[in-house]
Every structure is written in C-alpha cells, then in structure tokens.
Amino acid sequence: MKNKLKSIPIILLFIFTFFMPACFASGINSGELIKNAKQYDGKLVTYSGEVIGDVMLRGKFAWVNISDGDNAIGVWMSADLAKDIKFSGSYRSKGDNYEVVGTFHRFCLQHGGDMDIHAQAIRKIASGRALNQRLNIDKKNLSIILLGILFSIWILTLFKKKSKMS
C-alpha cells in the first residue's frame, strides 16, 4: 500500500510532464465555445487569450476575464494562480496572454448559471506590457489650425462690431 502511495507523485509528475503540454496545445476559441456550448459542457478545454480588465479577487479565488479578440470569457481560478498575472489589458497596457486548461460550464451552477471556465492550470504564453501613448502630431496640428480659425472669426466679429459702433 505504502509503495502504491509513493508512486502517485511519480505518476502525477509523469502526467504533468507528458500530457499537460499536449492539453495546452489543442486550444479552442471563444466563438466555438459559445456556439457549441452544449458539446463542451463539463469537459476539459484549453482556451487562450489576453487578460482584460480587473483581476477580481474573491477570497481564495479570483475572476479573470480572458479575451481571445472575439469574446471574453470569465475564468474562475485560485488566487494563487492569479498572482502571476502582471498586466491586464486596458488603454495603458496590453495584458498578459494566458493559456488556460479548465472545465467549461455552459451554465455554471456554482455561479448562478454564468458561462465560465474553472481553471485547473494556467500558462503564460506572452507577457503583457505598458503601452506608450505618444502624442499624435496630426491631431495636435489640426487642433491648433482649428483654434486659429476660431480666433480669426472672433477677431473679425470684434472689428465688425467696432466699425458698426463708429
């Protein structure tokens, strides 16, 4: 019995080393998941995309919304897994890209019937980064030209008023 128990970690290590990468490799997109939700309900799926918005901690767990460009899907994961997320997508940053392996729920009973994925493992595919918002010179020039036109009209109006007075 003891020998059998000892062998469990080795088996688990074997599964994680050889099977998990395969699991991560065959991904599914959000459109396919939503369209064929019945087919994937309760199954282990691999979904990848950019982390967007807030990472919402809820006790020992967290909600992370991951967008693949077409739709964003809520991923329920342990707070420990969510800790690794450095960047989430917003105006100022491109979010980390993650690959999630988890159970897909068409109507998750734990979460009031929402469509979600309960993550078992996540893997960072690409790190996010802060986005530099450089000043757009064309916009700056256009705003100055328009301001000039407005100012000219104002001056013309003043002259017109003065000439009427005199």
Next chain:
Amino acid sequence: MILKPGIEDLKIIGFYLGKIILGLAFTMVIPILMAFCFKEVNPALDFIIAIEISVLLGLLLIKICHTDKDLNWMQGMIVVSLSWIIAMVLGAIPLYLSGHWKSFLDACFDAMSGFATTGLTLVQDLDHMSYTHNLWRHLIMFLGGQGIVVIALSFFVRGFSGAFKMYVGEAREEKIMPNVIHTSRFIWMVSIVYLILGTLALGITGICNGMKPVNSFFHGACIFMAAFDTGGFSPQSQSMLYYHSPVYEIITIIIIVLGALNFKMHYHLWTGNRKEIFRDIETVTFFSTITATFAIVAVGLAQIGSYPSVFVLFRKGFYQLISAHTGTGFQTIYAQQFFSDWNPLALTGVIMAMALGGAVCSTTGAIKMLRIGIILKAIKEDVKRIIMPERAVIAEKFHHIKEVFLEDKIVRGALIITLFYIILYGLGALVGMFYGNSFLESLFESTSAAANVGLSCGITHAAMPAVLKITYIIQMWAGRLEFMSVFTILGFLYAVLKGK
C-alpha cells in the same frame, strides 16, 4: 397649396440649431476634464478637435442666422430632429478619432445609439479604450436620455415660448412643473441625485467584488448612466457578464426600473405621494406586461430545458426580459446564446417586451405603457358596449397624473403611434431579411433598434452591410423622437421642393 419655406424660416431654424450645438460642445468639456485626470493626451486632443468644430459650426449658424423671433411649431420640430442628426455627427468625431471604429459611419452608428439610448454598438477592441472615450460613450446616453434639447433648455435658453415646442418635439409632452424650463431642470435634478446614489452603490459593490477603487467608481458612474437612461452601453465588451456579481445585477435592475418610470412619477415619489404608483395607468400596465411577457419567456425556456435549475432560469430569463422591457439592453448572456439556448417562444416574449417599452416622459423608447394602457382600456370599453344594454351610457376613465375620460381622440392618438412603431419594427425586419437573416433574427434586431433597446442576437457587428447600419440609425432616430418631428422634417423637405 403648400407654401415654400422662406429664408426667415431657415434663419430661425439655423439660429436655434446653433444654440443647441454650442450646448453640445459645452458637454464635451467633461471628457476633457477626465482626460486631464487620467493624463490621456491623445483622447483629450480628440475632444478638443470635436469642440472646436462644434463651436465653429454653432457660432457660424448663430451669426449668419441671427434673429430675435421665436419658434413656431414647425420650426421647433425641425430644430429638434435636425439637432439629433447634427449631435450624432459631432458626437461621432471624437469616437472616430479614437481609432476604435472602422469607419465614420460606424462611429455615427454608435453616437446615434448612445444619444437615442439604444446600446447597439459597432465598437472595436472596447477593452482597450481610454477612460475619456468610454466616459463620452456613457455620457451621451445620459444627455440623450434626458433629451439633447432639454440640456439646452435647462442651461442655455432663457425662457421663451418656443421652448415648449422643442420639448414636445423630443417626445415629451408632460409638464412636471408649471414652466417647461423648470420641468427640464427638475429632470436634471432627479437624474443627478440618482447618479450620485447609483454610482456610490455600484462603486462600493465593485470594490467588494475585487475591482480597483478607481475602476469600480468609474464603472459605477458609466453603468449608472447607461442603466438609468435605459441605454445599455458598458465599459467592457462583456456587458454585465464582466462583473460576475448577482448584487451588481440586482442594483442595475433597480436603476433600470427607476429609469423606465415617468419623471412625473418620480416627482410624486419624492413628494411622498407613493400611492400614485398603484393608481397610475402606466405603472399598473408596466408591472402587468412585465408579468405577462416574463410568463411567456419562462414557459419558452422551461420548454427547451436549457437551464439546469429554476433559479438559473429566473436569473437569466428575468434579467434579459427586464432589460428588454425597459429598453436598456444589458445582457447577462452572450448574443449568440439567444438563438442557441432560447426557443422561438422565449424570443417572442423578449421581442414583445422590447416593443412595449416603459413610461412616457421617461428615458425609454418604444410604444410605451400609457398608450398600451389606453388601448387596453378602449378594448375593455368596446367589450362593455357589446355586453351592456344598448341604452347604457358607458364612460371609461383612467388615472394618469389626474383622472381622464377615455375619449376617442386619445385612443386614436395612441393607436396611430402604436401603428407607426409596428410599421417601423416591420420595415427594419424586412431590410434585415433582405440581407439573408432569418425572420426572427431580423425582427429581434429591428425591434431592438427602433425601440431603443440595444439587445443583440448577433446581427449588429462592424461587418454588416452599410445599408443595414443606416436603416438601424434611422430606426433609432425615428423611434426616439416618436415620429412627429421626423414627419415634420419630411414635410418641410417636400415643401422646399414642391412648395410655391
């Protein structure tokens, strides 16, 4: 004989249009302040350019068309309908400059959707949008919900008799206060008090849900504006699904129901006259039609058996239903799920709810409860006439603000507007079907646009044909203004061409 409009008519229209444009330009200062707070330089420039164009156009119109004359009914109606089109174009400038819309037509679509409090959107990559542009998307709902002209009346126009003509042109007839300008200010006061309370409630809930404080209050303000004005835009692409929070859903339900009530009802509630809720024909009809349409949705959903429990069926079914009935458009399911998880019966329930709408003098669109209530009363009266002896005198009354006798003139008015809405829903559906969509899908999206709801079953996206985009823009515009000012402008154009 039709008289050709004179130069004087055009000058009066141009002058008041100029004033409304200046009012609109003034509102663009708010996103600029937001841009300074969040140090968003390029978005600030987008709004500076939009303000400059608006001020330029407004000043030119005021200078060229300067007049001291007051508006007549026709001019008032034309000013209103044109001001909504100009607001769409000017409001679309900062949106288009942001780079989140594929074309200027798409930006115009979203601007009209915002001003008309619809909520259908063609935005790209919403999750990376700046705070500044996101605020503007929601602010235009807040402005459009109260009425673009109401803004001008409240802050930029000093009492003139033409004010009431423009106020009516924006599909509002009821004077809450004796004076129309005081009425406009009351509408603003109610909205701002609720804005503060709603933002606080949603902001605190957001923090409890794990959002960052700045984001939670920003989202709180945006969601409040979209909810109270029964608009339906949201700061993130997932709509309400982003928050994963039943509490957030409950708060938004309360806000959207408040938004669907007549502002006169708010006045009664604020002055302690709570009995009015149970007496007024609008609120009674509203709660009755919610019950009836939800029954249809629930039976449909139970039939198909998609949802694993009664609780889930209620949570999903009721939220989409109340969102549809109030003309809001928030979703707690993905657009595609309407056709994958809902059957035609449940969808018909939602389409019916969208077509009915909320109260008159509220921020909702569609046929509206007062008209439905009047039509139902008229049917009841006619049935009574058949049953009762011929000599019996039947006089039906209804309570709306005061006791009113049900006259044929009132019933006729209600029926005509109802008929126009049904035609508008149908025409949009025909265009949708022309582009290869099914009848139910086309009717769903068309009703959503014309009733200013914003729920989508997936037809509305950036790749849809330009004709369909223009059709929905016209539907949103005509639906929001309730036809009168739209017909006036058509009549005006006819008079320009054919008049003598």
